[in-house]
Amino acid sequence: MVPTAVARAPVRRRTRPWLALGLAAGALLVCVALSIAIGSGPTTLGQVWQALVAPTGSPADIVVRELRLPRTLLGLMVGASLGVAGTLMQGHTRNPLADPALLGISGGAAFCVVLATTILGVTDVYGYLWFAFAGAALAALIVFSLGAASRGGPTPVTLALAGLAVSELLLAITSGLVLGDGPSLDAYRFWAAGALDDRGAALTLQVLPFVVAGLVLAGANARALDVLALGEDSARALGQHVTRARVVGLAAITLLAGASVAVSGPIGFVGLIAPHIVRSLVGPAHGRLLPLAAVVGAVLVLAADVVGRVVVRPGELAVGIVLGIVGAPFFIALVRKRSVRL
Numbered sequence: 001m002v003p004t005a006v007a008r009a010p011v012r013r014r015t016r017p018w019l020a021l022g023l024a025a026g027a028l029l030v031c032v033a034l035s036i037a038i039g040s041g042p043t044t045l046g047q048v049w050q051a052l053v054a055p056t057g058s059p060a061d062i063v064v065r066e067l068r069l070p071r072t073l074l075g076l077m078v079g080a081s082l083g084v085a086g087t088l089m090q091g092h093t094r095n096p097l098a099d100p101a102l103l104g105i106s107g108g109a110a111f112c113v114v115l116a117t118t119i120l121g122v123t124d125v126y127g128y129l130w131f132a133f134a135g136a137a138l139a140a141l142i143v144f145s146l147g148a149a150s151r152g153g154p155t156p157v158t159l160a161l162a163g164l165a166v167s168e169l170l171l172a173i174t175s176g177l178v179l180g181d182g183p184s185l186d187a188y189r190f191w192a193a194g195a196l197d198d199r200g201a202a203l204t205l206q207v208l209p210f211v212v213a214g215l216v217l218a219g220a221n222a223r224a225l226d227v228l229a230l231g232e233d234s235a236r237a238l239g240q241h242v243t244r245a246r247v248v249g250l251a252a253i254t255l256l257a258g259a260s261v262a263v264s265g266p267i268g269f270v271g272l273i274a275p276h277i278v279r280s281l282v283g284p285a286h287g288r289l290l291p292l293a294a295v296v297g298a299v300l301v302l303a304a305d306v307v308g309r310v311v312v313r314p315g316e317l318a319v320g321i322v323l324g325i326v327g328a329p330f331f332i333a334l335v336r337k338r339s340v341r342l
Helices: 017-037 045-053 059-093 105-119 125-149 156-179 182-192 201-228 232-237 242-264 270-282 286-310 319-337
Strands: none
Touching (some): 017 270, 105 156, 125 156, 201 232, 270 319
16 A cells, blocks of 8 residues: 555645635726726826716816726726636647737737738727737637648647747738838837727727627636646547637637737736736636636736836836836746746
């Protein structure tokens, strides 16, 4: 017989899912309140409350209701989408460093934004939104097709390599186009910074159906991801249709990350960090990971946006810049503290 001390491996304690969800929801409520109350310009809590419950049309009411509230809702949508998309990417590629850039989504969106500005003269965010979304979807389709055409089908390795190749190619072409065209370079720099300002509520409503569809597909893909984590051969032996699971996951990733990148630009580190935070709390089961990753992703985006409004008053730092500054050391610390597992 094997001694009990040897037979039993140490079990890593996890936070109870409902406790983790409650803590994440509490943090999200705090971030929402701060996002509505704090801006680059001063407003009192009384003015904020009046604007929300009994607006009179004052300048403070306009700032809160027409600028901060839509911006907060956009941050919620973008953060949740990127958190879930990053979790799906890491699950399907079994790559702990996966994010929207890995499958070429950011590169495809950027490429079509530049094409829209250089060829069609589109320079406003409402105009090139749909070009960005189409580019993200097209790039994801190309990556999956390349992965499927390889020997062994769309495995995590072939998808990652195809995504890297497509991303680098599109980045090179995009850089060549913008360097020779001033207006395109200006539009591209505004979009590529990754920001939530100057995006009205109408823009959020335009992409919301795509985000909802992506979240539904992500939920439907959760069980398949748990089975695929055992390996593709084991998944097939258990009756899992691997290709169908990959297609559903890729469609969800394209809808979520594509919509977010199109409307706010390529905001980094959210899809990278959020899954690791949640996985360290509740373990690898995707039925728990996906909803918690949505909440944590929204917290990260809103918190970074609030910081960006405060640190350089009366100006602002784009949320993508803030996350780039604080995200890299945070992620390094996370990797050093905990083993990166899927």
